[in-house]
């Protein structure tokens with residue numbers, strides 16, 4: 107478990123003060139995948155560096171596995187660091203060592219006996235699916251393979267926590283998916299807590315249990331990923347979510363819709379179980395009106411459905427009003443104001 111209590115970090119450059127992290131309160135529970143998202147300069151890297159004791163807070167306190175980081179001797183700091191594995195955007199592999207040599211490196215530093223190192227490296231190579239590449243050098247690997255080596259190396263000394271610093275930002279979408287699945291496996295099969303930072307909302311959607319959104323050094327919103335996705339509060343969170351979720355058709359499609367004499371548009375949000383329930387057809391049938399689905403998407407977030415439909419109703423106005431009222435008790439429904447071109 108990692109706990110930040112009212113943590114601030116201020117850098118002083120000449121006479122100027124930069125408030126990189128401000129009054130952060132966060133708890134990352136054992137065994138969860140916790141994502142921190144923010145635009146460049148939000149303070150994410152500084153927050154990670156505080157966990158690693160590469161920076162010391164200007165105010166507040168941080169506990170890692172119940173240990174207050176402010177009270178440690180250099181030796182104890184090294185011990186805390188051994189319990190934290192780290193992977194990076196640019197992999198940080200040793201180019202002069204083979205894949206096996208890179209993975210063995212932290213074990214050599216920890217003075218693990220040779221035979222034990224060999225066994226552990228073989229085991230890790232199997233875990234990340236790179237047994238065939240043991241004797242290759244980093245330059246002979248693809249980006250995704252390099253990150254697999256990075257993950258194996260980070261796991262070598264059996265840490266409790268894995269920190270991922272923009273670990274997929276340099277990879278193409280397919281490879282990103284493979285690496286995210288591997289991180290999920292690290293979390294599920296080895297029970298390792300994962301703390302990741304990213305500027306990409308799809309990374310949070312794909313694997314995180316919880317998310318914190320940072321801006322100007324502050325955590326502006328935090329919560330479960332499903333709730334944050336489906337009911338964001340802060341404008342910046344909404345902006346991140348919109349980056350992966352198109353919730354209106356293109357202007358040309360809307361225009362076509364209007365030319366065809368389109369009716370009032372409603373947005374219906376289905377959450378969790380209800381998404382698979384034929385609620386819409388049931389209610390419209392009951393009130394004897396028809397429904398047109400103009401646009402829609404269904405996403406899976408943390409194994410739950412999140413449906414976003416744009417619909418119009420055809421039929422008597424009073425019946426439509428009654429149907430909308432009934433739907434409103436079951437799902438979220440609101441009239442959509444469209445700014446016509």
Ligand SMILES: Nc1ncnc2c1ncn2[C@@H]1O[C@H](COP(=O)(O)OP(=O)(O)OP(=O)(O)O)[C@@H](O)[C@H]1O
Pocket residue numbers: 117118119124125126144145146147148149150151152153305
């Ligand atoms: N060692 C330092 N000295 C002075 N200022 C710093 C230092 N480290 C970070 N900062 C400043 O603190 C702020 C937060 O930086 P940080 O790197 O934590 O943000 P970030 O969200 O990780 O951004 P990015 O995604 O671009 O890496 C920035 O204004 C940055 O310039």
